[in-house]
Amino acid sequence: MNHIKAFGLAKWATGEKLEFIEMEGEDGLISDLTNTLMILKTKTISQFQKIDSLPSNKGRWYYMPFNKEIIQLVLATSDCNQNNIEMLISAIQSKILNGNVILNDNQRDNILKLLIYFERQYNKDPKQIKQIMQTLDNTKQSVQQNIEKMINNKDQLSQIEIKSLELEDTSKIFYDTATAVHRKNRLNRLKRRLIIGGIAFVSISFICYWIFY
DSSP: OOSEEEEEEEETTTTEEEEEEEOTTOOSHHHHHHHHHHHHTTSOOOTTOOOEEEEETTEEEEEEESSSSEEEEEEEOTTSOHHHHHHHHHHHIIIIITTOSSOOHHHHHHHHHHHHHHHHTTTSOHHHHHHHHHHHHTSSSOHHHHHHHHHHOHHHHHHHHHHHHHHHHHHHHHHHHHHHHHHHHHHHHHHHHHHHHHHHHHHHHHHHHHHHO
């Protein structure tokens, strides 16, 4: 059973389906989407709202606005990490759609490849997936090459994940060390002030004693 099942584009106000891409081995998803769109017709969706979801017979339909009329939808199982679903939808919008809602075969193929990749990572720590996406974004390759790299180059992606975790550990060690050094410096400054204050108090006491006695 797939955890990531399908992607769709639709006009939420009318319930009109524009595009639909499903994973292999799934069935009955179009009617499931149609039923979900009938529910969404009764809702008010803002162009700027965050990801939301509705339960269905096939799982949960997660949806985000594409513009003021159109929403992007992903069907997934309830145990999928919502942050990963949000990254999937955002990746499709920014890397593939480019403002278009009528897709060509190449765009559909790339969306399917992204669905396959996120299916394999469906419940992984979002920080690791985000690090992989950012690393690939920094390369000067095409969108299709980067997506294919995500699907096929498991060894390289494993190294990226390891480096991501190592970077996170290094950052934590640096933070802990910096905190300890800062605490030690504050303690040393306090000691110096106490010593100076003590010397000043003794000096003033001695002067007062010498003057008045």
